[in-house]
Amino acid sequence: MQVYFDNAATTKPTKQVIDKMIQVYSDDYGNTSSLHTKGIEAENHIKESRFGIAKLLKVEEKELYFTSGGTESNNTAIFGAAYANQRMGKHIITTSIEHASVTNVLLQLEKEGFEITFLTVDEKGLISLNELEKSIRSDTILVSTIYVNNEIGIVQDVERIGKLIKRVNPKTLYHVDAVQAYGKLNIYPNKQNIDLLSASSHKIHGPKGVGLLFVKEKTKLRPLIFGGDHQRGMRSGTENTPGVVGFYVATNNMYSNIALITDKLKEIKLYFLDRIKEIEDIQINSDVSLTAPHIVSISFKDIKSEVLLHALETKGIYISTGSACSSNKPGKSSTISAIGVDKIFADGTIRFSFCMDNTLEEVDYCIDTLKQELSILRKYTRKK
Amino acid sequence: MNGIFKAFLVKYGEIGIKGKNRYIFENALMDQIRYALKPFGDFYVLKEQGRIIVEAHDEFDYDDVIGALTKVFGIVAICPVAVVENNEWENLKNEATAYMKMIYEEKELTFKVAARRSDKAYPLDSMEICAKMGEHILDTCPNLNVDVHNPEVKLNVEIRNKTYLFSLVIPGPGGMPVGSNGKAMLLLSGGIDSPVAGYMIAKRGVALEAVYFHSHPYTSDRAKQKVVDLAGIVARYSGPIKLHVVPFTEIQLYIHEKTPHEQLTIIMRRIMMQIAEKIADKQGALGLITGESIGQVASQTIQSLNCTNAVCSMPVFRPVIGFDKQEIVNISQRIGTYETSILPFEDCCTIFVAKHPVTKPNLKAIMRSEEMLIEMNAMIERAINETEVILAQR
Numbered sequence: 001m002q003v004y005f006d007n008a009a010t011t012k013p014t015k016q017v018i019d020k021m022i023q024v025y026s027d028d029y030g031n032t033s034s035l036h037t038k039g040i041e042a043e044n045h046i047k048e049s050r051f052g053i054a055k056l057l058k059v060e061e062k063e064l065y066f067t068s069g070g071t072e073s074n075n076t077a078i079f080g081a082a083y084a085n086q087r088m089g090k091h092i093i094t095t096s097i098e099h100a101s102v103t104n105v106l107l108q109l110e111k112e113g114f115e116i117t118f119l120t121v122d123e124k125g126l127i128s129l130n131e132l133e134k135s136i137r138s139d140t141i142l143v144s145t146i147y148v149n150n151e152i153g154i155v156q157d158v159e160r161i162g163k164l165i166k167r168v169n170p171k172t173l174y175h176v177d178a179v180q181a182y183g184k185l186n187i188y189p190n191k192q193n194i195d196l197l198s199a200s201s202h203k204i205h206g207p208k209g210v211g212l213l214f215v216k217e218k219t220k221l222r223p224l225i226f227g228g229d230h231q232r233g234m235r236s237g238t239e240n241t242p243g244v245v246g247f248y249v250a251t252n253n254m255y256s257n258i259a260l261i262t263d264k265l266k267e268i269k270l271y272f273l274d275r276i277k278e279i280e281d282i283q284i285n286s287d288v289s290l291t292a293p294h295i296v297s298i299s300f301k302d303i304k305s306e307v308l309l310h311a312l313e314t315k316g317i318y319i320s321t322g323s324a325c326s327s328n329k330p331g332k333s334s335t336i337s338a339i340g341v342d343k344i345f346a347d348g349t350i351r352f353s354f355c356m357d358n359t360l361e362e363v364d365y366c367i368d369t370l371k372q373e374l375s376i377l378r379k380y381t382r383k384k
Numbered sequence: 385m386n387g388i389f390k391a392f393l394v395k396y397g398e399i400g401i402k403g404k405n406r407y408i409f410e411n412a413l414m415d416q417i418r419y420a421l422k423p424f425g426d427f428y429v430l431k432e433q434g435r436i437i438v439e440a441h442d443e444f445d446y447d448d449v450i451g452a453l454t455k456v457f458g459i460v461a462i463c464p465v466a467v468v469e470n471n472e473w474e475n476l477k478n479e480a481t482a483y484m485k486m487i488y489e490e491k492e493l494t495f496k497v498a499a500r501r502s503d504k505a506y507p508l509d510s511m512e513i514c515a516k517m518g519e520h521i522l523d524t525c526p527n528l529n530v531d532v533h534n535p536e537v538k539l540n541v542e543i544r545n546k547t548y549l550f551s552l553v554i555p556g557p558g559g560m561p562v563g564s565n566g567k568a569m570l571l572l573s574g575g576i577d578s579p580v581a582g583y584m585i586a587k588r589g590v591a592l593e594a595v596y597f598h599s600h601p602y603t604s605d606r607a608k609q610k611v612v613d614l615a616g617i618v619a620r621y622s623g624p625i626k627l628h629v630v631p632f633t634e635i636q637l638y639i640h641e642k643t644p645h646e647q648l649t650i651i652m653r654r655i656m657m658q659i660a661e662k663i664a665d666k667q668g669a670l671g672l673i674t675g676e677s678i679g680q681v682a683s684q685t686i687q688s689l690n691c692t693n694a695v696c697s698m699p700v701f702r703p704v705i706g707f708d709k710q711e712i713v714n715i716s717q718r719i720g721t722y723e724t725s726i727l728p729f730e731d732c733c734t735i736f737v738a739k740h741p742v743t744k745p746n747l748k749a750i751m752r753s754e755e756m757l758i759e760m761n762a763m764i765e766r767a768i769n770e771t772e773v774i775l776a777q778r
Contacts (some may be wrong), residue, residue, distance in 0.1 A: 310601030310603075380637050
């Protein structure tokens, strides 16, 4: 049995996405900038996709830019906002549980003379609105928070965060890294006081190499990539027409069926959490009421997560380590250490992440296999 | 350099002195050259008067060919040869001058001409060729001066049915052609030392096979791929390597369970040597090769080496035994294994590593502990039977 429980890493593109992309690749391969019919056909695909996504997010078409993925969107949003607004101040606020494509951008800006405040999180992974309020200053130009954390699935209350920021300093921009939230939670940037928002296609059964950046109208942003002034100069480079179309199909699939999909994911997650309790000496890092429906993080006592990963892989189960074990990358901040998981648990952290194609039978197989493998692995631990 | 060179003259040193066995070494070297050049075009390799000549019968990329030849053990030097089809003196003189201009451009250099002619009917004798050709080059190239005693460039002119011109000397790796000295089994880990050790023994003409101990799930498939890749890089020099991947988890866990933790590494090493020796025996290899260096880690103290050595009857070659780490690193960078060796893929075996392993193991004590391992022989048999063989080549 093959069980893919690593859907927060990437997902399998749906047939619908692939079919549509093949059609665009084969027939409508023109360059959107070309003046002839072939170019116009391609441009129409981009327009249609942008229009469709704009409608789902309740934003204007001109507020959306297509990028090469979540990392580029995060880079453009943060570097772009920092460079374009640095005359107003050089202070930026973020959290201690961001994805590397946010954290490392901010660490780079710190080297360039910006001042970065990292907000702490509680044991569930939530930031404190109180701490945020106290951190916002007159020279704070940007707050960047993750929407759904990629390691434990905790969902920040972005709407209240957005409201708070605008109340304390209306000039402060708010960027949300929504890579894990997009397609799984309803996102309305304008209603949520979000100025900048990043999303990615391959996390929702779309193609790799495509992302989205929402930039609220009139937001000052310096582009990261210069060239032939595509996408009104904000993101130069020939548009990835098949990719964008695939991304739109995937987005549409998710949001048209969002109630159905989240119900299915919740069912799987609840069943998983119910059955995982049969295993001793574990810690559940994903509070079911506060986390996204597709992510569960579990810490197994006395286990090296990578060893467990390879043991499960042999049985056809694909998961990710919960990143605390990335001990070969010392100094990397991780959500697991930010929420204060004890070391004897932290090293054995595994992330299980689901999609709508997963089944309860797969959960059963996964739990049964976990029991077997853990009984072997736990028998052999490092002797003191 | 593409285009002007049509042949290569290969010089070999040590194998030239091997008396009656000489042809074995020469044939092995020619085989290795043919193998090395196979991907790069159609070449004819022949033996002539203590040298090997490689003639191109086709277009080829100069840098690819030099890259391949400089990896063939046994080659001391490679001279790229320009071939002049028309031996007629006026033409030859002009071609040689054009050659010098093309290769040395405007550089200020001293030179001399060294001529040989197998065509004794040629109108000029060797001395005359040297003098007249030198004169013509001197007149035509203002940047070149003659120095017959200590020239910076020696232009060799060999007249046969065609004429060979050569002056460049590219150093080869030295050593002996692989296959001329039997075969040995390399214990290959993912580290820096063992690929270097394999390279060094292959350089002495020894063909390689390798054995790698895989402890899934404690080591990942990426760690295994890394070893396959390393074997592939060593194979650029040694020729294809049969890599024996031995499933080792069961044995490791058994040792872990039954013996004192601080002895685990040393006992494990002893078992690895036994398995490697058995596979070597089966494959017709006559020695084992390890990347051990005295004192580098606990299992490589002189006491530990005694304990691991005691299980084998085959000779164990440890070519880097007296090297400092940095010296080994330097070689690995030169042969191209370093970048792969330092990839971090084996972080998960910590349960098998004692915080304070024995550094001065007592062989009797170790053997006493091993008496507890009553099922070990059966496990070794099983591991050997389940060994996967992967052919690693460039």
